[in-house]
Amino acid sequence: MKAVEIKNGIYWVGAIDWAVRDFHGYETPRGTTYNNYLIIDDEIALVDTVKHEFGDIMIKNIKSMVDPSKIRHIVINHIENDHSTSIDKIMALTPSATIYITEKGKKGYERFFDLSRWNVRVVKTGDTLCLGKKTLTFLETPMLHWPDSMMTYIKEDKVLISQDAFGQHIASAARFDDEFITCQSMSELEDAVVDYYANILMPFGQLIKNKIAEITKLGLEIEMIAPDHGIIWRNAPQKVLQMYLDMAGGRSDLSIAIIYDTMWHSTEHMALPLMQGIKDAGVECKVIKLRATPMSGAIKEFWKSRGCLIGTPTLNNIMFPSIANFLTHLRGLRPKNRIIGAFGSYGWGGGAVKEAYGEFKRMGLEVFEPGLQVLYRPSLDDETKCYEYGQAFAEKVKEYHKKFEYQNA
Numbered sequence: 001m002k003a004v005e006i007k008n009g010i011y012w013v014g015a016i017d018w019a020v021r022d023f024h025g026y027e028t029p030r031g032t033t034y035n036n037y038l039i040i041d042d043e044i045a046l047v048d049t050v051k052h053e054f055g056d057i058m059i060k061n062i063k064s065m066v067d068p069s070k071i072r073h074i075v076i077n078h079i080e081n082d083h084s085t086s087i088d089k090i091m092a093l094t095p096s097a098t099i100y101i102t103e104k105g106k107k108g109y110e111r112f113f114d115l116s117r118w119n120v121r122v123v124k125t126g127d128t129l130c131l132g133k134k135t136l137t138f139l140e141t142p143m144l145h146w147p148d149s150m151m152t153y154i155k156e157d158k159v160l161i162s163q164d165a166f167g168q169h170i171a172s173a174a175r176f177d178d179e180f181i182t183c184q185s186m187s188e189l190e191d192a193v194v195d196y197y198a199n200i201l202m203p204f205g206q207l208i209k210n211k212i213a214e215i216t217k218l219g220l221e222i223e224m225i226a227p228d229h230g231i232i233w234r235n236a237p238q239k240v241l242q243m244y245l246d247m248a249g250g251r252s253d254l255s256i257a258i259i260y261d262t263m264w265h266s267t268e269h270m271a272l273p274l275m276q277g278i279k280d281a282g283v284e285c286k287v288i289k290l291r292a293t294p295m296s297g298a299i300k301e302f303w304k305s306r307g308c309l310i311g312t313p314t315l316n317n318i319m320f321p322s323i324a325n326f327l328t329h330l331r332g333l334r335p336k337n338r339i340i341g342a343f344g345s346y347g348w349g350g351g352a353v354k355e356a357y358g359e360f361k362r363m364g365l366e367v368f369e370p371g372l373q374v375l376y377r378p379s380l381d382d383e384t385k386c387y388e389y390g391q392a393f394a395e396k397v398k399e400y401h402k403k404f405e406y407q408n409a
């Protein structure tokens, strides 16, 4: 795809990765993009680069607009490999350009590249770079997504180049939100925002709230948000800001995700009456078999729902491995504002459900106790118990959800 002008003199010069399905372990069924931006003014600046193997595409896009040797300034908003590892390709063409990076960014970047060859200027929040008619203002955003991260704001155009934040893993010929919802849909775009947030930014809700408050306090007017992945928000930047505020504040659907795995279908057998009990109590429910679902998809479904029931058979007195893997992954994402319980079948000693509750408590989640266990295979009587457990859990979730009513208004 060729360079695309996103606003007066600001060009997308990135690359579309149509084929990626495994993004450092995160399933990306829609692919992704590596967005970066060329700003043509009296002096020319490039904000971010792209993943190394897409560097030649970036160079081609830049060459369609300017001679790369004319680039004077290169901003590295984020040093993670998908955005910064084409720096050597661009610096080979404009070796006297200055790199702008945070202090933590510089320390990290030195582990990837020999920076002594290049001019590097460390910047912090509030520092500016005047290109002529346009001024870039830097805004540090540590841990959104890495300690080094920052955003770049272009005052005259009211454009916020936000690196990972507000992005989505979507490969599309559409560059803008209004284009995407015309050829796809807003619900698909929203789903991709939630998927990205849940799998990457879930641990940083409080930081997100603080950063959005800081942006508001600084009085930065935002007409466009240009992230480093996916669709650029030119029509509805306020929508994605509000989505982030809502998610960071604990907003979720009044629904329950049953996430389970099974050995000989007994735990699976329990999931169905549980689902029916939940449904009959008036709460939406989704049933997710873990081995049939990518980890990132299960994380997203967990995040979308106020409540979750984890179904795990006992294997050798502990949790089934896929469930243990899921809960370990979830713990790393530091989930909040969700209520959780567990169920499962066992053969002799049991242990999986107890171990699952140990994980829930380590995560600090609200728990629904006790869990529900069935010996070997659910009887008709056990099915009734599952149905009633589902109903009771749904009632508890409804009550817990009221705590968040102001976010859900």
Ligand code: FEO
Pocket: 078, 080, 081, 082, 083, 145, 146, 164, 228, 229
């Ligand atoms: Fe898209 Fe944190 O890198």
